[in-house]
Amino acid sequence: MTASTVSAEAPENDARIVLTGPAATRAVRRAFSHPLASLIVVVLTVVWTVPLLGFFLNSFRDKGSVGSSGWWNWFAHPGSSTLGNYRTVLNGDGMVLPLANSLAITIPATVIPILLASMAAYGLAWVRFRGSSFIFFAIFALQVVPLQMALVPLQKYFNSGVRLGGVTVIPSFGLKGSLAEIWVTHTMFSMPLAVFLLHNFIAALPRELIEAARVDGASHLRTFRSIVLPLSTPAIASFAIFQFLWVWNDLLVAKTFGGSDASHQPVTARIQNLSGSFGAHQELLAPAGFLAILIPLVVFLALQRFFVRGLLAGSVKG
Amino acid sequence: MHPSTVILAGTASEAGSRLFGVIATVAIFLAALLVIFAVVGKVTGRFERPLTIVVLVAPAVILSVAGLVVPAIRTIVTSFTNEQAAGQKFKIVDGKLVEYKTKFIGLDNYRFDFTDSYTLHTLLRTVIWIVLVPLVTVGIGLLLALLLDRMTHTTLPRTLIFLPTAISFVGASLIWALVYNAPVYNQDGTPGTQTGLLSKIVIALGWQHPPNWILDAPGNSYLIMIVMVWIQVGFAMVVLGAALKAIPEEIIEAARIDGASGATLFRAVQIPMIRNTLIVVATTVTITSLKAFDIVNTMTNGNYSTDVLANQMYNELFVTNQTGRGSSLAVLLFLCVVPLVAYNVVQLRRERAAR
Numbered sequence: 001m002t003a004s005t006v007s008a009e010a011p012e013n014d015a016r017i018v019l020t021g022p023a024a025t026r027a028v029r030r031a032f033s034h035p036l037a038s039l040i041v042v043v044l045t046v047v048w049t050v051p052l053l054g055f056f057l058n059s060f061r062d063k064g065s066v067g068s069s070g071w072w073n074w075f076a077h078p079g080s081s082t083l084g085n086y087r088t089v090l091n092g093d094g095m096v097l098p099l100a101n102s103l104a105i106t107i108p109a110t111v112i113p114i115l116l117a118s119m120a121a122y123g124l125a126w127v128r129f130r131g132s133s134f135i136f137f138a139i140f141a142l143q144v145v146p147l148q149m150a151l152v153p154l155q156k157y158f159n160s161g162v163r164l165g166g167v168t169v170i171p172s173f174g175l176k177g178s179l180a181e182i183w184v185t186h187t188m189f190s191m192p193l194a195v196f197l198l199h200n201f202i203a204a205l206p207r208e209l210i211e212a213a214r215v216d217g218a219s220h221l222r223t224f225r226s227i228v229l230p231l232s233t234p235a236i237a238s239f240a241i242f243q244f245l246w247v248w249n250d251l252l253v254a255k256t257f258g259g260s261d262a263s264h265q266p267v268t269a270r271i272q273n274l275s276g277s278f279g280a281h282q283e284l285l286a287p288a289g290f291l292a293i294l295i296p297l298v299v300f301l302a303l304q305r306f307f308v309r310g311l312l313a314g315s316v317k318g
Numbered sequence: 319m320h321p322s323t324v325i326l327a328g329t330a331s332e333a334g335s336r337l338f339g340v341i342a343t344v345a346i347f348l349a350a351l352l353v354i355f356a357v358v359g360k361v362t363g364r365f366e367r368p369l370t371i372v373v374l375v376a377p378a379v380i381l382s383v384a385g386l387v388v389p390a391i392r393t394i395v396t397s398f399t400n401e402q403a404a405g406q407k408f409k410i411v412d413g414k415l416v417e418y419k420t421k422f423i424g425l426d427n428y429r430f431d432f433t434d435s436y437t438l439h440t441l442l443r444t445v446i447w448i449v450l451v452p453l454v455t456v457g458i459g460l461l462l463a464l465l466l467d468r469m470t471h472t473t474l475p476r477t478l479i480f481l482p483t484a485i486s487f488v489g490a491s492l493i494w495a496l497v498y499n500a501p502v503y504n505q506d507g508t509p510g511t512q513t514g515l516l517s518k519i520v521i522a523l524g525w526q527h528p529p530n531w532i533l534d535a536p537g538n539s540y541l542i543m544i545v546m547v548w549i550q551v552g553f554a555m556v557v558l559g560a561a562l563k564a565i566p567e568e569i570i571e572a573a574r575i576d577g578a579s580g581a582t583l584f585r586a587v588q589i590p591m592i593r594n595t596l597i598v599v600a601t602t603v604t605i606t607s608l609k610a611f612d613i614v615n616t617m618t619n620g621n622y623s624t625d626v627l628a629n630q631m632y633n634e635l636f637v638t639n640q641t642g643r644g645s646s647l648a649v650l651l652f653l654c655v656v657p658l659v660a661y662n663v664v665q666l667r668r669e670r671a672a673r
Contacts, residue, residue: 051515221374
């Protein structure tokens with residue numbers, strides 16, 4: 001039975017049903033909800049929340065308690081909470097610099113791809129030229145290349161530039177050992193997805209709008225800057241959030257290009273290092289980890305709606 | 319002392335210079351763009367159009383080619399060589415330094431991947447990952463989406479279950495490492511005061527001698543998979559929930575009037591209508607599981623029989639410096655990912671076209 005016949009027949013079959021619209025929705029919802037369903041949801045919610053809660057509470061417990069008992073003992077002595085661990089990781093074991101590094105990597109790796117990709121998207125969608133659809137399709141198809149494929153060659157490039165037969169064709173611009181290695185890499189990897197997403201949006205802008213601007217004598221660059229860019233805010237916002245979280249949470253690129261130099265590690269690489277060397281300092285792991293996930297959590301809670309959109313669209317990235 | 323004052327102290331000056339560096343970088347970039355726009359904007363005549371096209375499109379094309387196309391080709395080429403570390407020129411044979419020459423060795427790396435016992439186990443474990451993780455993730459996500467779809471006051475559970483999606487895999491690994499703390503035993507072998515939640519729970523339930531969760535195979539691999547499931551379920555739930563909501567209310571209503579309820583409604587109406595979304599979510603989780611690097615690398619670094627493809631690849635490339643072999647694993651990863659990503663992207667595109 002197809003969906004359309006069901007909805008067409010229904011009113012004839014049962015004329016007693018008078019509920020329509022939201023009232024009907026609510027009635028259906030009520031009919032289907034069940035105490036068991038609520039119980040399952042509650043249990044799963046608790047299971048999903050407890051690990052994070054335990055981690056959070058552990059960050060306020062001192063060294064002795066963390067080593068000798070579980071975080072649930074916090075409930076017995078909430079008064080013993082201390083910010084000492086946070087003080088230690090922010091001073092001695094340096095989470096300040098990694099946090100600054102993460103920002104220093106994430107901001108350019110978000111802003112620059114957005115602008116370059118929206119320029120390309122506008123060019124490919126509205127300045128039609130021979131090969132424009134081929135270029136769009138090629139960039140779009142590059143999404144299948146996982147970044148794992150590019151790590152070693154890019155590392156070689158950052159080390160010594162591009163060489164052809166012993167001659168340096170492109171110098172390495174002294175990127176070696178700087179944070180730029182990481183954000184330039186992220187910028188490159190983001191191109192296929194960014195161009196794809198923004199092209200979808202920009203190509204769907206009303207034709208009259210763009211043409212009106214062109215008829216008024218605005219150049220393509222001007223039209224892009226004063227009309228297309230402002231109108232693309234929704235698409236830009238969802239891509240920006242996705243890219244920000246992706247770069248902030250990334251470990252692979254950070255580890256490959258940041259290397260073991262602690263002063264150039266973003267938070268992810270830093271807390272991973274700590275987890276190895278903190279055997280004797282279990283109590284510092286939770287506060288350091290919590291500082292590292294704080295910004296993504298805030299971004300997530302504040303901008304959940306855009307986040308969902310970006311997540312769905314960007315889910316194939318990698 | 320208030321924590322924020324602590325942030326200002328310490329390595330503040332270095333952190334400050336980093337942040338200043340970022341602002342400068344972004345500002346220089348924006349200024350350069352503005353200048354280029356201004357200069358090209360002045361150009362008229364027959365050069366206007368081609369110049370505009372170059373300014374708009376060239377940066378994205380150059381970055382994609384330099385960052386993806388060329389490196390991918392080089393990795394494929396490297397996978398057919400015996401290359402070791404980047405720049406490694408010599409090796410020791412019988413106590414003497416001899417020059418190490420990189421040469422093509424055909425399919426030897428791939429032959430190694432499929433015959434070496436350690437690598438074979440890695441590949442098998444990866445297969446278990448990409449079967450189990452998507453299955454469990456989509457299962458729980460779908461269950462939650464269906465249950466929440468029929469409830470009121472769903473904001474809190476929805477948000478809490480979705481929250482882990484924003485957490486990095488490294489952060490999640492630390493969070494779960496706390497759950498998986500090794501069980502503590504007294505001198506006489508009886509359970510002592512536990513620091514790990516899982517040990518605490520199973521001992522309370524009567525299992526007196528649980529294993530060392532992270533060190534004991536094969537259970538440890540499954541426990542690590544749980545971390546991945548924990549992160550991904552929120553994504554599955556939200557996307558499937560949105561798909562369920564998009565089913566026209568009349569269809570549900572009509573099916574109900576026809577006598578469908580509970581399980582029947584779910585099986586005969588809702589599932590077929592969100593089939594495409596289900597596949598997209600499953601393939602997406604599969605891709606993420608295939609690339610599971612961060613979690614394994616953080617929790618065990620592939621030790622204790624937990625290694626997976628993405629992690630072994632990283633170690634071959636950057637730790638043991640078997641560049642050729644590592645590249646062959648990267649190519650294998652690529653070959654597995656291609657059909658999944660291609661399917662997803664095409665599906666996404668079709669959906670967009672339909673809208």
